Amino acid sequence: MDYARDTMRNLYKLWTRPIYLETVIDERKRLIYYDGREISERRSE
Numbered sequence: 001m002d003y004a005r006d007t008m009r010n011l012y013k014l015w016t017r018p019i020y021l022e023t024v025i026d027e028r029k030r031l032i033y034y035d036g037r038e039i040s041e042r043r044s045e
Contacts, residue, residue: 001025008034 008019012034021032022044029044 004032005034005039008032008039012036 011019019034023030031044032041
């Protein structure tokens with residue numbers, strides 16, 4: 001997860017727009033979002 005967070009921060013610097021990442025953690029789909037200020041995570045369906 002640390003690598004994913006760092007990658008999202010770097011992508012935001014390049015793209016200057018919010019970053020959404022859908023992944024699987026512990027066999028559950030998760031949506032991770034970075035808006036330039038904070039990273040949030042929720043279940044994805």
